[in-house]
Amino acid sequence: MIILGIETSCDETAICLIEAKDNSVKILGNQLYSQVALHAQYGGVFPMMAKREHGKNLTPLLEKCLEEANVLKQNKKTNVSKEKNTKLKQILIREEGLFEPLIELAKKIEKPKIDAIAVTNGPGLEPALWVGVSFAKALSALWDIPVIPTNHMEGHIMVAPLKKTSDKEYEMTDIQFPAIALLISGGHTQLVLIKDNLNYEIVGNTKDDAIGEAFDKVARILGLPYPGGPQISKLAEKERIEFPNKIPPFPLPRPMIHSHDLNFSFSGIKTAVLYTVQKIDKLTDTMKQEIAREFEDAVVEVIVKKTKEAVEQYGAQTIIMGGGVSANKKIRNDFTKLAEDLNIKFLVPEISASTDNAFMIALAGYINIKAGKKPETEFKAKGNLSL
Ligand code: KG4
Ligand code: ZN
Numbered sequence: 043m044i045i046l047g048i049e050t051s052c053d054e055t056a057i058c059l060i061e062a063k064d065n066s067v068k069i070l071g072n073q074l075y076s077q078v079a080l081h082a083q084y085g086g087v088f089p090m091m092a093k094r095e096h097g098k099n100l101t102p103l104l105e106k107c108l109e110e111a112n113v114l115k116q117n118k119k120t121n122v123s124k125e126k127n128t129k130l131k132q133i134l135i136r137e138e139g140l141f142e143p144l145i146e147l148a149k150k151i152e153k154p155k156i157d158a159i160a161v162t163n164g165p166g167l168e169p170a171l172w173v174g175v176s177f178a179k180a181l182s183a184l185w186d187i188p189v190i191p192t193n194h195m196e197g198h199i200m201v202a203p204l205k206k207t208s209d210k211e212y213e214m215t216d217i218q219f220p221a222i223a224l225l226i227s228g229g230h231t232q233l234v235l236i237k238d239n240l241n242y243e244i245v246g247n248t249k250d251d252a253i254g255e256a257f258d259k260v261a262r263i264l265g266l267p268y269p270g271g272p273q274i275s276k277l278a279e280k281e282r283i284e285f286p287n288k289i290p291p292f293p294l295p296r297p298m299i300h301s302h303d304l305n306f307s308f309s310g311i312k313t314a315v316l317y318t319v320q321k322i323d324k325l326t327d328t329m330k331q332e333i334a335r336e337f338e339d340a341v342v343e344v345i346v347k348k349t350k351e352a353v354e355q356y357g358a359q360t361i362i363m364g365g366g367v368s369a370n371k372k373i374r375n376d377f378t379k380l381a382e383d384l385n386i387k388f389l390v391p392e393i394s395a396s397t398d399n400a401f402m403i404a405l406a407g408y409i410n411i412k413a414g415k416k417p418e419t420e421f422k423a424k425g426n427l428s429l
Contacts, residue, residue, distance in 0.1 A: 043157045047404025050174030051166025051194045053077040053087045055099040056400035057107045062408045069210040071111035073103040082268045089167040096173040101143040113154040122148050133180045153185045160407020163191035164427025171423035188417030190407045197402035198364030199223050202389040218359035222352045227365030228254035231306045233352045242429040246304025254367045256308035260315045264330045275370050277334035290336040292318045299344050360387040369396040
């Protein structure tokens with residue numbers, strides 16, 4: 043089965059074409075345009091700007107993806123009927139700049155062999171999500187391909203059990219259930235109990251900021267560019283290498299570490315960093331490094347402890363980790379160790395698939411189709427879509 047994945051929930055525009063059969067998945071084409079540099083100058087993601095950029099980038103990315111997959115066949119005589127033209131215009135009415143390039147592409151290529159389209163319909167920034175959703179619906183109308191609305195967080199989960207078998211080929215490894223998934227991204231910090239395939243129960247959640255948001259905000263306080271996660275991580279690692287035994291000069295709290303539930307809070311630690319920095323006359327690079335390390339140590343300690351508690355509470359056999367923050371090196375190391383100590387499996391995506399991408403969306407679409415999920419036509423983008 044050949045599936046086209048489309049992802050536009052935040053500031054990455056991504057398109058991926060996969061071919062999947064049983065437990066094997068092959069990437070045929072994978073294109074991603076990150077808007078990070080654009081948003082960086084404003085210190086965060088601007089939803090309306092993200093929307094405009096997605097609109098501009100989707101069609102060229104689709105063309106590149108089909109080209110990469112070797113399924114793009116130029117044909118000067120491809121005809122787009124008047125009815126289809128009108129229908130597409132209607133579907134794309136609110137998506138500025140999407141209709142014209144898509145019609146241009148449609149007129150010059152043959153319908154590619156795609157069995158289904160999987161598109162992220164939430165959670166995420168609603169204006170950004172709508173671009174992908176409308177684009178998927180337009181392609182569906184143009185080429186008569188069914189669409190499966192796909193949950194972004196489920197994508198983050200499903201990409202974790204993949205094992206690379208060659209350059210572009212993967213095998214889905216078995217998950218031993220029950221599993222506990224820790225989802226850590228710019229918008230989420232959740233512990234999810236997975237009793238069986240596609241059976242999710244959120245058992246822990248953040249009461250305020252997401253962990254990635256805390257990384258980004260602390261980075262901003264320290265004067266580091268957006269997105270802050272990788273920046274903080276780099277400084278923290280440098281500090282650990284240079285001064286392995288230094289007592290932290292700016293100690294920070296471990297929020298909710300003794301709360302005896304599985305919830306999180308990351309807003310207080312960000313404020314603690316702000317107060318710390320406000321008291322400092324001149325923030326030196328050394329101080330930035332020290333604060334970055336202490337911040338990373340504090341939040342990682344909390345997520346490790348809470349995940350351990352969740353595993354013990356539910357007798358989990360597997361820890362799954364997903365979301366952009368799972369690209370973090372210390373988090374990967376500490377969770378590898380936690381799983382070893384608990385003698386259970388730890389599944390985490392390769393780094394390139396940790397942050398937002400369309401491969402995970404195509405994959406989640408495939409797994410859902412295999413499980414009997416039916417295509418939809420009238421669905422909406424939902425910013426707060428839950429698992
Ligand atoms: O999953 P993702 O790409 O987008 C959302 O769905 O939110 O996650 C983005 C988040 C950002 O907050 C970014 O700072 C964080 O992931 N991030 C990291 C690292 N790489 C990305 N946080 C900590 N360490 C990293 N190495
Ligand atoms: Zn994400």
